[in-house]
Amino acid sequence: MSHTFRQLDRDTLFLLPPSMHDWLPEGHLARFVVEIVGQLDLTAIKSAYAGRGSRAHHPEMLLALLFYGYATGVFSSRKLEQATYDSVAFRYIAANEHPDHDTIASFRKRFLPELSSLFVQVLLIAQQMGCLKLGKVSLDGTKIKANASKHRALSWKYANQLEAQLKAEVTDLLRQAEDADNSERPDGLDIPAELARREKRLEAIARAKAEIEHRGKERYAEEQAEYEEKLAKRKAKEQKTGKKARGKQPKPPEPGPKDKDQVNLTDDESRIMPINGGGFDQCYNAQASVDLETMLIVGQHLTQNPNDKQELDPALELLKTLPQSLGTVDTLLADAGYFSEANVESCQEETILPFISAHRDKHNPNLKERFSEPEPLAEGADCVEAMKHRLQTQDGRALYAKRKCTVEPVFGIIKAIMGFRQFLLRGVESVRGEWNLVCMAWNLKRLHVLAA
Secondary structure (H helix, E strand, O other): OOOOOOOOOOOOOOOOOOOHHHOOOOOOHHHHHHHHHOOOOOHHHHOOOOOOOOOOOOHHHHHHHHHHHHHHOOOOHHHHHHHHHHOHHHHHHOOOOOOOHHHHHHHHHHOHHHHOOHHHHHHHHHHHOOOOOEEEEEEEEEEEEOOOOHHHEEEHHHHHHHHHHHHHHHHHHHHHHHOOOOOOOOOOOOHHHHHHHHHHHHHHHHHHHHHHHHHHHHHHHHHHHHHHHHHHHHHHHHHHHOOOOOOOOOOOOOOOOOOOOEEEOOOOOOEEEEOOOOOEEEEEEEEEEEEOOOOOEEEEEEEOOOOHHHHHHHHHHHHHOOOHHHEEEEEEEEOHHHOOHHHHHHHHHOOOEEEEOOOOOOOOOOHHHHHOOOOOOOOOOOHHHHHHHHHHOHHHHHHHHOOOOOHHHHHHHHHHHOOOOEOOOOOHHHHHHHHHHHHHHHHHHHHHHHHO
8 A cells, every 4th residue: 555745855945035933833932032032121231242352142142042941941051052053942042043152151150140130120021911910929948959969068077087187198298208219109109299189188178167167157156146035035034924934044055166067169158958858968948939820930039048937038028129010919928937926027017918837737637627717816916826817717728728839839840840950050149140040931931821
């Protein structure tokens, strides 16, 4: 049985000049990214070019290339360069040009500070499109791996042991150099090279120890302040009740580094943090405030603190700086990792209604718990008691339940679909810029869906 197939012809020239607009269907994400980038104010970036030498690639093209790359899981500058040859969408964005990976990497690293202002510009475009009006937001954090291995971490105890070992080896090598004429040297032993190698390692260890000592001083200052605050509260309680406070006396902190204090030799600004599934890794703690209605990220920052409890105030400060035209945040949802009396009070001071769980809720509550209402709130209850009561009501539980289907899916899509599980850049400032880039790429990807 014979079949008739369409003819394959790769040699005949086009009769008419092809148009790049025919390469992609209408409504394609690449078209949308190019359209949005064309609306951004890139004056700060364009003015940084001196105009000398060969003509530079257009910043709009390079920025759209980064946005689309991060939105589709292509982060490496080398892979972005290759994609301008292999991918129709990337070739369309690059206007059939092929910027090399050095150009892409230099553009990303050089203009990270200027890209931070574009985050709000994208939100304003979303508002003008009728897709965003601030009201309720959900706050959460996720640990993202640093561009460093945890096996390159050096603890205070091991640093001292290694330093002593290397110094002893240096002494031994110097002795062998002095006795070179009178003793046999092991085959292949290059004493100058071995000395240089150990001196270099000793310098690295000295820098690591200095950083550990610096962190130890900062931690001691924080712990001392907490200790004095606990003593003051204990004393005030004793004066108020006229009785000696029960429980153990607060223990004063110990100054200086601890044996397990460590620093990473690859990215010394990353931190060892607990990760999902158990274990620890070199990470940064990425934070995002997500609009409940649209799942757009409306606030983002990145921290070296593994604990989320200290990150609510920075998130509120960022939300305060958003333009008034975007609306006003009136409700904030957050999990138990953010709970503290101070954080609840911070929300109240900003006239934001907090829904912060005071504990981890158990799974599969029984029927009575699901449909019961709490007793009326007692008179004179403080803001924390009022919030706990609010979370026990059916309306409060229904609203708080939306947290899991807003901010957590955003992190899940960024990691599992967009494929962003590890930073490419090193150093906290560079990583903050890259997290801003990731969040803008997510917002463009999400806005493309909302505008469809």
